[in-house]
Amino acid sequence: MSTTLAGTLAVLLFAFPLAGALGNALLGPRLGRRFCNIVGPGVVLAGFVCAVVALVALLGAHEDARSTTVTLWSWLDLGLHGLKVNVDITIDPLSVLMCLVITGVGFLIHWYSVGYMGHDESPWRFFSYMNLFIFSMLLLVLAADLVILIVGWAMVALSSYLLIGYYYDRPSAVQAARKAFITQVVGDVALYLAAFMIVTNLRVPSLQLPTIFAYARDSFPQGGALITGICVLLAIGAFAKSAQFPLHTWLPDAMEGPTPVSALIHAATMVTAGVYLIARFHTLFDLAPIAQGVVACVGMGTAVMAGVIALSQIDIKRVIAYSTMSQIGLMIFAVGIGAYSAGMFHFATHAVFKALLFMAAGNVIHALHDEQDIRLMGGLGLTMRATERCFLSGSLALAGIPIFAGFFSKEELLGLGWLHGPWAPTLYAVGVGVNILTGLYTFRLFFTVFRGEPVTARTYAAHEAPPSMLMPVVILAIGSLVAGIALLLGIPGVVGRFFLADFLDPVFTADGGRLLSEPATSTAFLTVLVGTAGSLIGSGLALQWWYQRKPDAQVIAAKVPRVLTQLSLHKFYFDEIYDALLVRPPRRLARALRTVVEPEYADGWVEGVGRAAASLSETFRMLQTGRLRDYATGMLVAAGAFVVVLAVFVR
Amino acid sequence: MTTATLLAYVVAGVALVSAAGVVLSARTIYSALCLVGNMVSLAVLFLLLNAQFVAAVQVIIYAGAVMVLFVFIIALLDPGHDPDYEGPRRDPRLWVGIVAVGYITAQVFALAVNGTTYSKTDHVLQGQRLAQAAQPSDLHSFAFDPASVNAAGNVQVLGRELFTTFLLPFEITSLLLFVAAIGAVYLTRRLPHAPGPPVERTAPVAALPEESAPDAGRETVAVG
Amino acid sequence: MIDIQVFPLLLGLSAAMFTIGSVGVLVRRNPLVVLMSIELMLNAVNLAFVDYGRFLNSEDGQVFALVVIVVAAAEAVVGLALVSQVYRAGRELDIDDLSEMRE
Numbered sequence A: 001m002s003t004t005l006a007g008t009l010a011v012l013l014f015a016f017p018l019a020g021a022l023g024n025a026l027l028g029p030r031l032g033r034r035f036c037n038i039v040g041p042g043v044v045l046a047g048f049v050c051a052v053v054a055l056v057a058l059l060g061a062h063e064d065a066r067s068t069t070v071t072l073w074s075w076l077d078l079g080l081h082g083l084k085v086n087v088d089i090t091i092d093p094l095s096v097l098m099c100l101v102i103t104g105v106g107f108l109i110h111w112y113s114v115g116y117m118g119h120d121e122s123p124w125r126f127f128s129y130m131n132l133f134i135f136s137m138l139l140l141v142l143a144a145d146l147v148i149l150i151v152g153w154a155m156v157a158l159s160s161y162l163l164i165g166y167y168y169d170r171p172s173a174v175q176a177a178r179k180a181f182i183t184q185v186v187g188d189v190a191l192y193l194a195a196f197m198i199v200t201n202l203r204v205p206s207l208q209l210p211t212i213f214a215y216a217r218d219s220f221p222q223g224g225a226l227i228t229g230i231c232v233l234l235a236i237g238a239f240a241k242s243a244q245f246p247l248h249t250w251l252p253d254a255m256e257g258p259t260p261v262s263a264l265i266h267a268a269t270m271v272t273a274g275v276y277l278i279a280r281f282h283t284l285f286d287l288a289p290i291a292q293g294v295v296a297c298v299g300m301g302t303a304v305m306a307g308v309i310a311l312s313q314i315d316i317k318r319v320i321a322y323s324t325m326s327q328i329g330l331m332i333f334a335v336g337i338g339a340y341s342a343g344m345f346h347f348a349t350h351a352v353f354k355a356l357l358f359m360a361a362g363n364v365i366h367a368l369h370d371e372q373d374i375r376l377m378g379g380l381g382l383t384m385r386a387t388e389r390c391f392l393s394g395s396l397a398l399a400g401i402p403i404f405a406g407f408f409s410k411e412e413l414l415g416l417g418w419l420h421g422p423w424a425p426t427l428y429a430v431g432v433g434v435n436i437l438t439g440l441y442t443f444r445l446f447f448t449v450f451r452g453e454p455v456t457a458r459t460y461a462a463h464e465a466p467p468s469m470l471m472p473v474v475i476l477a478i479g480s481l482v483a484g485i486a487l488l489l490g491i492p493g494v495v496g497r498f499f500l501a502d503f504l505d506p507v508f509t510a511d512g513g514r515l516l517s518e519p520a521t522s523t524a525f526l527t528v529l530v531g532t533a534g535s536l537i538g539s540g541l542a543l544q545w546w547y548q549r550k551p552d553a554q555v556i557a558a559k560v561p562r563v564l565t566q567l568s569l570h571k572f573y574f575d576e577i578y579d580a581l582l583v584r585p586p587r588r589l590a591r592a593l594r595t596v597v598e599p600e601y602a603d604g605w606v607e608g609v610g611r612a613a614a615s616l617s618e619t620f621r622m623l624q625t626g627r628l629r630d631y632a633t634g635m636l637v638a639a640g641a642f643v644v645v646l647a648v649f650v651r
Numbered sequence B: 001m002t003t004a005t006l007l008a009y010v011v012a013g014v015a016l017v018s019a020a021g022v023v024l025s026a027r028t029i030y031s032a033l034c035l036v037g038n039m040v041s042l043a044v045l046f047l048l049l050n051a052q053f054v055a056a057v058q059v060i061i062y063a064g065a066v067m068v069l070f071v072f073i074i075a076l077l078d079p080g081h082d083p084d085y086e087g088p089r090r091d092p093r094l095w096v097g098i099v100a101v102g103y104i105t106a107q108v109f110a111l112a113v114n115g116t117t118y119s120k121t122d123h124v125l126q127g128q129r130l131a132q133a134a135q136p137s138d139l140h141s142f143a144f145d146p147a148s149v150n151a152a153g154n155v156q157v158l159g160r161e162l163f164t165t166f167l168l169p170f171e172i173t174s175l176l177l178f179v180a181a182i183g184a185v186y187l188t189r190r191l192p193h194a195p196g197p198p199v200e201r202t203a204p205v206a207a208l209p210e211e212s213a214p215d216a217g218r219e220t221v222a223v224g
Numbered sequence C: 001m002i003d004i005q006v007f008p009l010l011l012g013l014s015a016a017m018f019t020i021g022s023v024g025v026l027v028r029r030n031p032l033v034v035l036m037s038i039e040l041m042l043n044a045v046n047l048a049f050v051d052y053g054r055f056l057n058s059e060d061g062q063v064f065a066l067v068v069i070v071v072a073a074a075e076a077v078v079g080l081a082l083v084s085q086v087y088r089a090g091r092e093l094d095i096d097d098l099s100e101m102r103e
Helices: A002-027 A033-060 A093-116 A123-142 A147-163 A171-202 A209-219 A225-241 A249-258 A259-266 A269-282 A282-287 A289-310 A316-337 A340-367 A385-399 A405-419 A423-452 A467-489 A499-509 A521-548 A553-559 A562-569 A572-624 A628-649 B003-024 B028-048 B052-077 B090-112 B126-133 B146-152 B154-163 B167-188 B201-209 B212-224 C006-027 C029-057 C060-088
Strands: A068-077 A082-093
Touching: A002 A033, A002 A068, A002 A082, A002 A572, A033 A123, A068 A147, A082 A093, A082 A123, A082 A147, A082 A209, A093 A123, A093 A259, A093 A269, A093 A340, A093 A467, A093 A499, A093 A553, A123 A147, A123 A269, A147 A225, A147 A249, A147 A405, A171 A209, A171 A225, A171 A249, A209 A282, A225 A269, A225 A289, A225 B146, A249 A316, A259 A269, A259 A316, A259 A340, A269 A282, A269 A316, A269 A340, A282 A289, A282 A316, A289 A316, A289 A340, A289 A423, A289 A562, A289 A572, A316 A340, A316 A405, A316 B146, A340 A385, A340 A405, A340 A467, A340 A499, A385 A405, A385 A423, A385 A467, A385 A521, A405 A467, A405 A521, A405 B154, A423 A521, A467 A499, A521 A553, A521 B212, A553 C060, A562 A572, A562 B154, A628 C006, B003 B028, B003 C006, B003 C029, B028 B052, B028 C006, B028 C029, B052 B154, B052 C029, B052 C060, B090 B167, B090 C006, B154 B167, B154 C060, B167 C060, C006 C029, C029 C060
Parallel strands: none
Antiparallel strands: A068 A082
16 A cells, blocks of 8 residues: 555545534534534545545555555654654554444444434534544544554543533533543553653654554563553553443443444444554563453453443443443453454444444433433333334344354454463353353343333333434444454455454564464364353343243342342442542542641741731832832833942953 | 945944934834834844844834734824923933933943953954853853854754753743733723723724624524 | 944944933833833843844854843733723823822
């Protein structure tokens, strides 16, 4: 792929969403809703076209020549140590895959927003933020320079903040936005520290990622303390962005934003940026096995924890949010054990079916006039057949039922987990447990919402969503049905077998990285069988407890130890712990300072100084005539005296 | 005497005359125009002194921005009654001033020529001699030899100085500008209870329609 | 190339401009002219800085001149804001009448 083409595509990819963001912000209020409804999704579609062109160009190139790094322009030239910051972009299979998902799924969600936000008062604000997000995300994934990557990293946090707090007249939304932003900043700081450590220890001439990786391979010993520290910091950055333990508490609260936002940012794209970050920095992580272990364990731990919490939540969006957290945990686990392609595969399929689930949930919420409590739903399958079908398709994909998208990506990921990583068999067993949990909470949600008896009269009044809200959902439903088959098994004549892995693997081997050895066929078959059995058991139990109600879910819940149900219900008490540890002590300290230290100790000094100044100025006041001329004369005389002193004494 | 030196003499004369014009003009606008002339001739002198960037800044900031602001304020206020209108020519203070200017200028010129700063015998400045005597590291800023300055270019050398040696003063200066901007906005705001200008002086202004009120209203609606 | 004899000449010019400016500050009563006289004084200082810098082979003089220009701009902005506000308050533009700051 020629540099010219790569540069042009990158500039176009940046230009379209940025133009959309500015256009919606500046012209939207004047030109009205229709303009925003066309421009908002339109620019993302244009971006998608560019991404497809990039994909075609990449496929046309030889396998080893698919990574192109282009310097768009030189941004900072510090000159001192020869450190340069360029606006570098990289077009390689990894970034193109991300771009395709961001713009493709992003376009469908924008399209959906046209209907969902149809009654909103300021669509220009909404679409402007959304386009800004797409721009930031593209900046993040296309960046080939650490500083530019950090800029994109911070900008997605900003746009996420703006969109979570979109309903700024709702205190809970503002609170959630603030929480999300602050948590992200914790991760940002870790990322900055990692960047500083890289710069100071490597003495790199530029912050271009390939340069950094090349230097790192030469100067860091395998498993050294320094590289482990850097990687752990990078991982903390990734955890904050991807809502992993212990920086996960912001994601459920982020559901305060409009549903398309949840679908776009908090399911499909931004929260997976952490996975992307680790995959992009795979060279460094390959050097730090301990950090990889930490990443894998945290990912799997979060997957279990979020799965348990999702079982007892009653807000439809929060259930999906916790399931997102759980699935991202699996992706993080995958990149933690070094199965980068498998992680990205799950990212791609997950983006499709999770966006689908969110948008279908959005249809339900819309139909019930902003009702999100699943206890008040039920029986919606009667009135919203299309949405129900789509939701079912997404649920099957999420639960990992064979032939649906999630099955292929999740089983590939777990199968590799059986052979690799720290405590591989243990983590694999936990992964099967996650499969069971996934099946349980997914179908609990589905059966509670769409089956059973309607609870309120509103269910009967519910209408199927308008076409603009249904079409994207249907497209994604088809996607979640075929994406896994297409990307793994291939479609004869269109894509080959193991298409995605073959496409992505050169990225991870280009600079000397090793691929994980594939399990032998029999082992692979066994792991898939066990994993699928887990998924099916989970789904089957859900069918029994929440659909046939023999025994009823309540009965089962009563049998589970109380500790477990309470933990699940209270989300493992993380909000309470953080409140007690991080919020209350400073507040108490501030109160103590205000009530004790300030009046007792500080005020005396401060007021004393004030009184002294006042009495002094009373004395000097006599010199003040208030006439400018007198002051000027004084100044000139003093200056003259100074010159005389200099002339006499300094020779 | 080279052409450049000759030019310097001529321009210095212009600068002196226009400087006197600033103080002696009876009308404010003439003062402002004289000041513009003074600044432009100073810019020429800066060019002759190899200070191209300062010359450009002098023209752009001073003659361009600051003086336009002055002229704008003069045009806006149009002080019909100038307290100095009868002219300073009859003022005895004028003669005191002329004597003071002449005396101080002569003193400085004499000091400069007669060796306090400038040695006539070997045509060097005392500062240069000091710099040569001292360690180069003590007087880092004298390390710029003209050749390297000419090679790198005036703007580049100045820029490097500003962003390395003088970084802190530079940042403080930016803060000063910021404070000045806030101060100007604060000072010129309309106080809620301040008495308006006297009617007879600003009648034409008061007769103007209210500042585009319908426009502002529409914008509020659109944003909300 | 400029002769070194220009150095004392320009230093003298600088002194003259500075003194003329200070006379203007002391003598004139129109605040606008007073502000312009201050600008004149600042310009005189700039000239001295650049003059010295040129003949000492140093760029520092020019750096200081730049800083002085910024200070002058800030001073002009605030000064003019004050003048316009005084005028708006309905006062004569006579600097000798403005002595309320004493209170």
